[in-house]
Amino acid sequence: MLQTTDQPANAIEIRGLVKTYPPMRKHPAHTALDGIDLTVPRGSLFGLLGPNGAGKSTLINILGYLTLKTSGHVWVWDADLDENPRRVQSAIGIVPQELTIDTFFTARELLEFQAGLHGVPRKERITDYLLDLVELSDMADVSTRALSGGMQRRLMVAKAMVHRPPVLVLDEPTAGVDVDLRHSLWEQIRKMNESGTTIVLTTHYLEEAQALCDTVAILDEGKLIACDTKENLLKTLDNKRITITVDRDLHDVPPNLRPHGWVLEGTRKLTLSERPSRLSMGQMLLSVQVNGLNIVDIVTQETDLEDVFLKMTKSA
Numbered sequence: 001m002l003q004t005t006d007q008p009a010n011a012i013e014i015r016g017l018v019k020t021y022p023p024m025r026k027h028p029a030h031t032a033l034d035g036i037d038l039t040v041p042r043g044s045l046f047g048l049l050g051p052n053g054a055g056k057s058t059l060i061n062i063l064g065y066l067t068l069k070t071s072g073h074v075w076v077w078d079a080d081l082d083e084n085p086r087r088v089q090s091a092i093g094i095v096p097q098e099l100t101i102d103t104f105f106t107a108r109e110l111l112e113f114q115a116g117l118h119g120v121p122r123k124e125r126i127t128d129y130l131l132d133l134v135e136l137s138d139m140a141d142v143s144t145r146a147l148s149g150g151m152q153r154r155l156m157v158a159k160a161m162v163h164r165p166p167v168l169v170l171d172e173p174t175a176g177v178d179v180d181l182r183h184s185l186w187e188q189i190r191k192m193n194e195s196g197t198t199i200v201l202t203t204h205y206l207e208e209a210q211a212l213c214d215t216v217a218i219l220d221e222g223k224l225i226a227c228d229t230k231e232n233l234l235k236t237l238d239n240k241r242i243t244i245t246v247d248r249d250l251h252d253v254p255p256n257l258r259p260h261g262w263v264l265e266g267t268r269k270l271t272l273s274e275r276p277s278r279l280s281m282g283q284m285l286l287s288v289q290v291n292g293l294n295i296v297d298i299v300t301q302e303t304d305l306e307d308v309f310l311k312m313t314k315s316a
């Protein structure tokens with residue numbers, strides 16, 4: 001790989017990554033990552049999406065050199081993880097899934113200590129900037145024991161950034177946090193991305209990837225089943241979900257509607273989750289009305305990542 005530019009086109013490149021956890025007691029060996037190829041463009045706000053157990057944390061921990069890969073290649077900011085793990089570590093900040101705040105320090109001390117570990121000279125430290133970024137300036141000098149769970153999580157984000165890494169990786173940053181805090185974390189993540197940091201976050205919340213990320217990879221059982229811009233992923237379903245309410249009770253979907261995949265919900269709601277793109281809305285309404293049914297209500301819903309995810313995991 002070329003190492004001639006300070007600003008590589010891609011923040012992270014992964015080729016053929018495999019992780020097999022060895023057998024333990026009664027558990028057989030388990031392949032958590034089964035040949036992953038992944039490219040994270042520089043500057044992106046990249047979502048690694050997948051259900052629990054998909055292998056997201058395993059991948060993040062390999063990037064952070066916390067878990068050793070079985071095989072494959074990883075480059076971060078053009079540095080090869082095998083050849084130059086220290087350069088990889090200086091290019092990346094990792095916020096792990098579990099809270100690991102040492103409650104012996106104040107927030108400020110913790111950030112200073114962490115900067116020291118990374119060898120950042122005192123003059124170059126950005127402690128105040130980071131405390132401000134994660135909205136902890138007011139709590140900078142109290143023991144971290146006094147911080148709420150949400151504050152501790154924000155402090156972990158700051159801690160991962162003391163050495164100004166160009167790539168910040170957050171493993172489930174909003175798992176288990178309430179809606180208000182989730183939105184404020186999203187805001188902070190956006191701000192960091194706008195200021196030039198490439199962000200990779202894992203989530204099992206589809207709506208989080210939908211709201212926040214510009215590029216999305218979907219991981220399922222250790223395999224990558226999709227990776228594209230959010231826009232392109234949503235385009236793969238050129239349809240909207242449609243619900244039509246009729247004025248009579250039905251016991252079954254009328255025969256002329258069955259081939260198109262209509263489903264009866266309750267007795268009066270007909271839903272179509274994948275509208276065949278060759279059918280116009282007019283044709284669809286007519287095909288309902290020819291059964292002598294009057295249409296009382298029509299609701300259409302834009303497709304979202306959840307639809308894409310369901311479709312892809314179904315066909316995988």
Ligand SMILES: Nc1ncnc2c1ncn2[C@@H]1O[C@H](COP(=O)(O)OP(=O)(O)O)[C@@H](O)[C@H]1O
Nearest residue numbers: 021030032050051052053054055056057058059
């Ligand atoms: N240290 C480990 N030893 C053995 N198996 C593990 C270990 N860590 C994770 N796994 C298994 O690997 C799979 C992927 O786990 P993980 O990477 O934590 O998934 P995710 O973060 O997507 O929920 C799961 O089946 C999990 O049980």
Ligand SMILES: [Mg+2]
Nearest residue numbers: 056057097172
């Ligand atoms: Mg995880």
